[in-house]
Amino acid sequence: MAPDSGPFPEDPFLKVLPLDAKDRGTQRCRLGPAALRSLGAHLGSAVRISLPDGGSCLCTAWLRRDGADGFVQLDPQCASPGAAVGASGFRGNLRLSSLRLVSCPSLRHLTVWPVLREGAGAPCASNAAAVLEAVQELLRNRPVSRGHVVTAPPGAPGPVAALHIVSGAPSPDPAGVVTPRTRIGLSAVPPSEAEPRPEVPLGGLSEAADSLRELLLLPLRYPRTLAALGLAVPRGVLLAGPPGVGKTQLVRAVVREAGAELLAVSAPALQGARPGETEENVRQVFQRARELASRRPTLLFLDEVDALCPRRGGPHRAPESRVVAQVLTLLDGIGGDREVVVVASTNRPDALDPALRRPGRFDREVVIGTPTLKQRKAILRVITSKMPISSQVDLSLLAEMTVGYVGADLTALGREAALHALLHSKKNQDNPTIDEADFLEAFKKIQPSSFRSVIGLTDIKPVGWEQIGGLEDAKLKLKQLELQEIFNRNVMIVAATNRPDVLDDALLRPGRLDKIIYIPPPDxxxxxxxxxxxxxxxxxxxxxxxxxxxxxxxxxxxxxxxxxxxxxxxxxxxxxxxxxxxxxxxxxxxxxxxxxxxLSHEDLSLYENLFQKQGFSNLEDT
Known part of the structure; x- marks a missing residue:
C-alpha cells in the first residue's frame, strides 16, 4: 500500500522480503511508514520481533527505501540463538503484533563471553587486548539483549567469531545499547555455566524425555570423545506422535538441559514458489546449523518433516523428489559434523519417504502417543499450577473425563475454563476462581483432537465386570490370569479371534499365546x-x-x-x-x-468340532 493510504487494519500480516545487501550485518529491520506509526517507533528505535519458531530478533527500526507498507525485512544478525533465520533472512509472514517497541537504555557495563575463531586460542593475557578491541568494534552502537548471540560478519578482521551477551548494568533485558562509554568485560565462564537454565515442566512427557535424552545428550555433550572411542552415535532422530502432544516442547527442554544451540525450523515454511527455491532454503538451514555448531553443539529441529519429504513416486511428483533427494544428501553430509544432531517430527510417519528412515539418517525413532490417564493428570497439574483453581476441582476426575485429549487440548481446556470464570463470575470480579462448572462449560467447546490420529497408544475407558452379562466361567479364568500377571509384575497380551482354525500353530505354542479361553455363546x-x-x-x-x-x-x-x-x-x-x-x-x-x-447351529457345531481336535481339547480346562 502507499505511505499515505491510512491506518493498518487490526493486526495485519507483514510479508517478509529478502534483505538488501547494504543492510547485511547492520542489525536493522526495514518497515513501512504505517507500521512505524502503529508501533510508535522512530528511526533507530529498538524493536523486538517474536518469530513463529519461538526465537526472536532484536533490531533497530528503519524506513523501507521504497516506502511501501505491508512488508518487513530482517537482518539475520538480529536473531536469537536457535531462531530459524537463514543467511538471507527469515522466510514467511509475521503479524504486526509480533513486533514490539522496547526500551533500550545506554549500558554502563556489559559482560560478554567471546567465541574465538579457529587458531585464535583462548583469551589469555597475550591476546586479551586484541580480543577486547574486536569485541568493542563488533558491539559499537548496537542494541543487545541478555542471552542473545552477536555474530561477526563474514570476513570481518579480528579473533572474535561471536559474542554471547551474559549480563550488564542496567540489565539488558529486554534490551540495552552499547555506547562509547560502555565498559565491556569478558566473562570467565561460558553463559551456560554463568546462570542456571530454567527447568521446563514436562507434564506427562517424562518417559519420552528419558528416551530422547539417551539419544541426544551423549552426541551433543561428548561428540569428540565418542568419536575418539570409535562409537557410532545417532545423527538423526524422528519424533512421531499426534499433533499437540508436546514434541516441540520436549525438544526444547532436552536441548536446554544439554546446554546446546537449537535451530528450529517449520518444514512447510521452507517451501518456495520458484523451481529450486525449496532446495536452496533447505541448504541454507543446514549451513546455518553448521555455523552454530562451530561455536557449540547444535540441534537442528525440522518440524512437520512429512510436508518436506513425502513419499516419492508418480509422474507428477518430480519437484518433491528433488527436495527429498536434497534432504538425503544433506543428512548424509552432516554425519561428518560431530556436533550437529538433526531431529525431525511428524504426525504422519507412514507418509515419509522410506529412504529417510534407513540407518545413518533418521534411524532412531521416539513415539509420543496420546497421553494416558496418569499423564493427563500430570499435564493438568502443570497447566493449573498458576491458575486460581477452586479446592473443589478434582484433577483426577478431569483426567478421567479427558480421554483422547493431548497436551494442547488440555491447555485449551484450561484457558477456556479461565475465560468462562472471568466472563461469568458474579462474585469477586477482581479475583475470580475457576471451579468445576467452568471446566464443564469448557468441555462444550474443546473437543479431543487425537481421535483423528492413530499414532501411539489408545486410552480406553475402563469397563467393570458388572457391565458384562453372563460368561461367568470366562470371567473367572480371566481374573485368574490377571492375578497371575500382577503377581509376576509383567505385561499380559490378550488376542481375540473368531477364526481359530486359521491361526498359525507357532503362535499357540508355550511362551506365546499359550492360554486359550473359549468364549461360548451365552446360555x-x-x-x-x-x-x-x-x-x-x-x-x-x-x-x-x-x-x-x-x-x-x-x-x-x-x-x-x-x-x-x-x-x-x-x-x-x-x-x-x-x-x-x-x-x-x-x-x-x-x-x-x-x-x-x-449365530447358527452350524456355527456352533463347527466350533465344537474344532475344539475336540487334538491340541484344542484343553480350551475349557485352562
Whole structure:
C-alpha cells in the first residue's frame, strides 16, 4: 500500500522480503511508514520481533527505501540463538503484533563471553587486548539483549567469531545499547555455566524425555570423545506422535538441559514458489546449523518433516523428489559434523519417504502417543499450577473425563475454563476462581483432537465386570490370569479371534499365546444377565418379561441382545414421539421380527468340532 493510504487494519500480516545487501550485518529491520506509526517507533528505535519458531530478533527500526507498507525485512544478525533465520533472512509472514517497541537504555557495563575463531586460542593475557578491541568494534552502537548471540560478519578482521551477551548494568533485558562509554568485560565462564537454565515442566512427557535424552545428550555433550572411542552415535532422530502432544516442547527442554544451540525450523515454511527455491532454503538451514555448531553443539529441529519429504513416486511428483533427494544428501553430509544432531517430527510417519528412515539418517525413532490417564493428570497439574483453581476441582476426575485429549487440548481446556470464570463470575470480579462448572462449560467447546490420529497408544475407558452379562466361567479364568500377571509384575497380551482354525500353530505354542479361553455363546441364564445390563437405565413397562425374552433368543450373541434393546427403544419413540415414557413388551416382540441372531447351529457345531481336535481339547480346562 502507499505511505499515505491510512491506518493498518487490526493486526495485519507483514510479508517478509529478502534483505538488501547494504543492510547485511547492520542489525536493522526495514518497515513501512504505517507500521512505524502503529508501533510508535522512530528511526533507530529498538524493536523486538517474536518469530513463529519461538526465537526472536532484536533490531533497530528503519524506513523501507521504497516506502511501501505491508512488508518487513530482517537482518539475520538480529536473531536469537536457535531462531530459524537463514543467511538471507527469515522466510514467511509475521503479524504486526509480533513486533514490539522496547526500551533500550545506554549500558554502563556489559559482560560478554567471546567465541574465538579457529587458531585464535583462548583469551589469555597475550591476546586479551586484541580480543577486547574486536569485541568493542563488533558491539559499537548496537542494541543487545541478555542471552542473545552477536555474530561477526563474514570476513570481518579480528579473533572474535561471536559474542554471547551474559549480563550488564542496567540489565539488558529486554534490551540495552552499547555506547562509547560502555565498559565491556569478558566473562570467565561460558553463559551456560554463568546462570542456571530454567527447568521446563514436562507434564506427562517424562518417559519420552528419558528416551530422547539417551539419544541426544551423549552426541551433543561428548561428540569428540565418542568419536575418539570409535562409537557410532545417532545423527538423526524422528519424533512421531499426534499433533499437540508436546514434541516441540520436549525438544526444547532436552536441548536446554544439554546446554546446546537449537535451530528450529517449520518444514512447510521452507517451501518456495520458484523451481529450486525449496532446495536452496533447505541448504541454507543446514549451513546455518553448521555455523552454530562451530561455536557449540547444535540441534537442528525440522518440524512437520512429512510436508518436506513425502513419499516419492508418480509422474507428477518430480519437484518433491528433488527436495527429498536434497534432504538425503544433506543428512548424509552432516554425519561428518560431530556436533550437529538433526531431529525431525511428524504426525504422519507412514507418509515419509522410506529412504529417510534407513540407518545413518533418521534411524532412531521416539513415539509420543496420546497421553494416558496418569499423564493427563500430570499435564493438568502443570497447566493449573498458576491458575486460581477452586479446592473443589478434582484433577483426577478431569483426567478421567479427558480421554483422547493431548497436551494442547488440555491447555485449551484450561484457558477456556479461565475465560468462562472471568466472563461469568458474579462474585469477586477482581479475583475470580475457576471451579468445576467452568471446566464443564469448557468441555462444550474443546473437543479431543487425537481421535483423528492413530499414532501411539489408545486410552480406553475402563469397563467393570458388572457391565458384562453372563460368561461367568470366562470371567473367572480371566481374573485368574490377571492375578497371575500382577503377581509376576509383567505385561499380559490378550488376542481375540473368531477364526481359530486359521491361526498359525507357532503362535499357540508355550511362551506365546499359550492360554486359550473359549468364549461360548451365552446360555439362557447368561442372556438374561446381558438383557439386565442393557436395560438397566431403560424405563420399561410392567408387562416386560426379560425371562421370556431370554428364553426366546437362542443363538443371540451379546451384541445381538444389545441391538434388540436399542431397536425396542426406537420403536417406542416412533410410536409415541417425545411423549414416550416406557418401553413395552410389544416393542421387544416387534424387534425380534427384525433383529436376527448372528449365530447358527452350524456355527456352533463347527466350533465344537474344532475344539475336540487334538491340541484344542484343553480350551475349557485352562
Amino acid at each position: 439362557e441364564k447368561g442372556r438374561l444377565s446381558i438383557l439386565k445390563v442393557h436395560t438397566k437405565n431403560m424405563p420399561m413397562g410392567p408387562d416386560v418379561s426379560l425371562e421370556n425374552l431370554a428364553a426366546e433368543t437362542s443363538f443371540f450373541s451379546g451384541a445381538d441382545l444389545g441391538n434388540l434393546c436399542k431397536e425396542a427403544a426406537l420403536l417406542a419413540l416412533q410410536e409415541n414421539g417425545l411423549e414416550a415414557t416406557t418401553v413395552k413388551q410389544e416393542h421387544f416382540l416387534k424387534s425380534l421380527k427384525t433383529i436376527k441372531p448372528s
